[in-house]
Amino acid sequence: MKKILLACSSGMSTSLLVTKMLEYAKSVGDEVEIWAVGQDEAKKEMEKADVVLIGPQMRFLQEELQTEAQKYDIKVDVIDMAAYGMADGKKAYDQALRLMGNR
């Protein structure tokens, strides 16, 4: 089970991408859990995640979240702008997998 957490200001615009990523993961037969939260919950929720992706408009959060994520030994990255804009589920999902490595 791969667990991917998306975060933005209130978790609204990233939730768009969640649907697309879930669709894609399902189509390749991966078992996943993907969910979106606002910036304040992100620190709490990352405990349950294998990787954290941030909406590009909140990319100034990266440093802070990465510091927190070190505790759980997971990576935090900013979603590629083009993938985010086009709600490209495949691209964002692949980005998440790359960050997760062999987990």
Added chain:
Amino acid sequence: METKVFDKLSKFLLPIASKLNNNRYLKALRDAFLLALPLTIFGSIAVVLTNLPFLEKMMSTDHLDTFRSAFGIASQATMGIMSVFVVFGIGYYLSKHYKVEAIFGGAIALTSFFLLTPFFLTPEGGDPIQNVIPIDRLGAKGMFLGMMVGFLSTEMYRSIVQKNITIKMPAGVPPTVARSFSALIPVIITLSVFLGVNIVVTQVFQTNMHDVIYNVVQAPLVGLGSGIVPTLIAIFLIQILWFFGLHGQIIINSVMDPIWNTLSIENLNTYTETGEVPHIISKQFIEVYTVGMGGTGMTLAVIAAIILFMKSKQMKQVAKLGLGPGIFNVNEPIIFGLPVVMNPLILVPWIIAPMIVTLVTYLAMSMGLVPPPTSVAIPWTVPVIVNGILATNSIAGGLMQLVNFLIVLIIWFPFLKLIDRMNLEKEQQKDKENQKVS
């Protein structure tokens, strides 16, 4: 060339955005307003219901008055005393940030605020009535004092706790009991300071902190913020930040919200009492008339322009993707998909359109063509037209948005057409190449 300049600017803005977003005081303030938001929405529903335009035709004046006063408590108990929630919220969230007992932080902030509040009311030309708190001190008028006291009292409280001047309990004492004792010293010291301040201000200077902060800080700042020029500057900065792909509102609003929210409460309190709205600019003006038409930059008009008049596949696809969320004022697909971000061709309409719309709306409202927002709180995801009518309690508020829609569409049109033509050329070239291959 251009991208290099943009990259540099972006690198320059990023740390500023990060600092503002992560500043502990601004963060506590943002969370405190968020705490008050659902409560004000509840109060707003009551205001909207009791002010529906057709009620006057359906009910006699007596019945309407009874109906209004019966429901009036719903807004008084929420927006009417909003400073209470903000003060408590600041104390709570700031304490939480420092990892000290947050609920005590909230209670101490609130008590410190009350310690500076006059518990009497002097009616005009009458003797002071003792043992009452004037409600406006807990609402709009006390907002800035409340915020200051919230921050100061929490800072005092947490620094005493962190210095560990607490009463240690022997092992075996239940943890809650131990906690209540260990909170005692920081509480007593902090509250004593505010009591002392109040004694000096009331006894020596014959005034109170509410009046001092209101006259010296709040009235000038809020007066400044209610003007059109500072509003346009704020809009400009929000658009610039988004142009670099940074969440403009998170950054700018954390500074402007105290002012905009204070204006809102003043509006709403006056509106429920007299039916008049004193300020055009308020939190709702910003939310409904600069964002509430498809999101930042009012991009629902851009989506319409693309769907109706543009031909390139890439743009059509973005517009199709952006339409659903756009109706509910979420527009990241347009911002990152079109894209708006770092796109020199879009910089001009992106910044000009919202500023012109803001100016036109402001003028229409100051000339009395459209009533200003009554400041009932409306969730920012309520779609265009509906939010305009709800915000102003008038059809004119929705019609204003139609005018704004056309303004945005006209300003964007030539720029979109240019991008469309470039995209079409690219797409045709690709098609030709594909044909050659096959």
